[in-house]
Amino acid sequence: MPDFSAKPALTGELVTLRPVEVADVPTLWTLMSDPEVGRLTGSVHHSSGEEPELWTVAELNSIYAGWMTANDRIVWVVLDNTSGQVVGEAVLNHLDEENLSCGFRIWISGATNRGLGTEAVRLSMAHAFAVGLHRVELDVYAFNSRARHVYEKVGFVVEGTKRQALRFDDDWVDCYVMGLLAPEWRG
Numbered sequence: 001m002p003d004f005s006a007k008p009a010l011t012g013e014l015v016t017l018r019p020v021e022v023a024d025v026p027t028l029w030t031l032m033s034d035p036e037v038g039r040l041t042g043s044v045h046h047s048s049g050e051e052p053e054l055w056t057v058a059e060l061n062s063i064y065a066g067w068m069t070a071n072d073r074i075v076w077v078v079l080d081n082t083s084g085q086v087v088g089e090a091v092l093n094h095l096d097e098e099n100l101s102c103g104f105r106i107w108i109s110g111a112t113n114r115g116l117g118t119e120a121v122r123l124s125m126a127h128a129f130a131v132g133l134h135r136v137e138l139d140v141y142a143f144n145s146r147a148r149h150v151y152e153k154v155g156f157v158v159e160g161t162k163r164q165a166l167r168f169d170d171d172w173v174d175c176y177v178m179g180l181l182a183p184e185w186r187g
């Protein structure tokens with residue numbers, strides 16, 4: 001059975017994925033406030049920024065504390081190897097042991113377009129398939145062509161469209177479901 005209770009750190013050339021710690025939460029909270037991250041992950045719905053705070057640090061402390069020991073997910077902070085700083089997070093979640101599948105999400109703030117995200121996705125997929133999974137699935141919004149490009153570069157394919165799944169300002173935005181299977185994974 002694939003198992004997410006072991007949460008190893010994964011080291012690449014550009015990034016290190018380290019299991020999240022409670023001490024990371026204030027940094028993650030600040031980085032999550034990046035309007036670009038909020039828009040592209042579908043967490044905010046208005047470009048004006050006039051929205052109530054999504055989470056307090058105290059709420060995030062409690063959420064991440066649960067995730068640190070959860071058996072159905074691995075939450076890593078993404079460390080930029082150049083600066084040693086936390087620049088985002090990468091998450092394998094929704095482990096389905098019977099169907100050998102899980103979900104994935106990632107965001108990076110203030111360090112995009114330098115190759116860090118591509119390597120972080122590759123490290124995460126290498127781990128997912130190394131523990132015996134057959135399938136990894138993710139959602140990406142139609143206005144996020146950069147993320148879609150990165151996922152396709154790693155081997156994900158678009159499997160379907162959730163039409164008008166997100167409301168942003170006065171627009172409806174489609175959401176693509178993408179999947180990557182173990183036999184397609186090139187490492």
Ligand SMILES: CC(C)(COP(=O)(O)OP(=O)(O)OC[C@H]1O[C@@H](n2cnc3c(N)ncnc32)[C@H](O)[C@@H]1OP(=O)(O)O)[C@@H](O)C(=O)NCCC(=O)NCCS
Nearest residue numbers: 040106107108112113114115116117118140145146147149
């Ligand atoms: C998506 C994300 C993880 C990618 O990480 P990254 O470090 O920025 O990506 P990389 O630098 O590794 O690669 C970016 C690639 O996209 C390309 N790219 C940049 N802007 C693009 C755009 N608007 N459309 C299409 N491709 C684009 C770059 O040329 C590069 O491709 P290449 O290596 O083939 O030249 C990161 O940008 C991010 O977290 N963005 C904000 C939140 C988010 O979108 N999360 C994902 C939600 S599904």
